[in-house]
Amino acid sequence: MSSNDVVGVSEQVHGHLSALAAAIDGLTECDLTGLPGGELTSVMQQVEISLRRAGTVGHRLIVETTERSPPTELGHTSLNKFLIAVLRISAADASARVTAAKSLGTWHALSGQPLPADLPETAAAQRDGDIGADHARAIREVMRKTPHAVSSSDVAAAEQILAELARSATPEDVEKAGHNLLAHLNPDGNLTDERDRKRLRGIRLGRQDKNLMTPISGHLDPEARALLDPILAKWARPGMNNPDDPESPTGAAEHPGVDRDQLAAAAGRDTRTAAQRNHDAVKEALRTLLGSGILGSHRGLPVTTIITMTLDQLEHATGVATTASGGTLPIRDALKMAQRSHPVLVLFDHNGRPLHLGRSKRLATADQRLALIAADGGCTRPGCDAPATMTAVHHIHDWSKGGATDIGVLTLGCDGCHALIHDGPGGWHTRTAPEGTEYAGRTEWIPPPHIDPDRKPRINHRHHPKELLARARRKARARR
Structure with missing residues (x-):
């Protein structure tokens, strides 16, 4: 493609985006109270069709991003984390979009030849605006459970039947019909084999809810x-x-x-x-x-539950404590667990950083790691939500370049983020926030120029939700 063609496509895309923004602005400002009652349903349906079709554009953008630039080149360890950072969406939403793009998007071979979608009839139905993300998810789940021994022609026919049904039914209807279809494809239950069981096995832990319960x-x-x-x-x-x-x-x-x-x-x-x-x-x-004790150690520490709480929480026995794996539990439960464990005391300065705990060797001690778990909570790279159990101790100043293994210049980084720190093109750098700044003593990550030309240092607040609330309150007061 020539440079003129690239400019032409860019202008075309931005023209469509401008028209889309103008249309949304117009609908947003339109006084719907003047719309005849008989037209409300029709307008609602037309908006839904447009939103469904917009989802297919999202699939295409995910495909283009993945095939053109691996996530590491964009400064992220995975496509999911790239979407979370760029679009500010939840991890669950990012995972759902990537999964949908993999089965409904048009990918390409190394030669550039387009490959057929895994679920072509479902993809076509969403492009037409007849089905939404929940319909596609229901179809995808039914097809995932199809026994491996079912012929490819029967699999294609089943997907076509479900996609056609979804055009005029609800996702729940598709799911129920899918169960009947699976029973038809395998009436005797003898087509499943070891490959199916390996594919379907798994245990999923959801996020803790407001009651601190985990589904x-x-x-x-x-x-x-x-x-x-x-x-x-x-x-x-x-x-x-x-x-x-x-x-x-x-x-x-x-x-x-x-x-x-x-x-x-x-x-x-x-x-x-x-x-x-x-x-x-x-x-x-x-x-x-x-x-x-039979589980041994993990990242230099005995495999056990590590709980962090403040002195105020300990004295009043109220609030919630955090675990090294990113979970939370009531202080009373934490104190009950502590009755059976070996206590570890960590003292902090006024900036929330652990006091001096130095070492003349490269590897951090278990005590230093415990202090970092309590202080950092997890990976310190901005936007990363990896809990402390998935991290390693990182020298803010590289050990090979004279960096010390002292608690004030150590931090936590997950393996994926740690690999992004290097002196080559696209590498991140770390430093300790200087005194007098808002987060003095915390680890700052400096992005490469292609992510931020100004290379402004960033702090990770994902493991410190109180900081996010405080910042939101300051912004709200400023707007008022």
């Missing part, structure tokens, strides 16, 4: 189920491992140390559901596993 879902393969069943049979028996009953025995029900009479009495008092008993059994089994 869990997924599929266990036959072996994992066979391993879990006997554990629940012994640890989830009525009366065992009941956190609400101080007289309830802990551990396995068949352990020689368990008093039979005590267990029987506890079972008589046990009002938990089977699901609650399973939960409490798994929790106690995990606690026992962590306390056994």
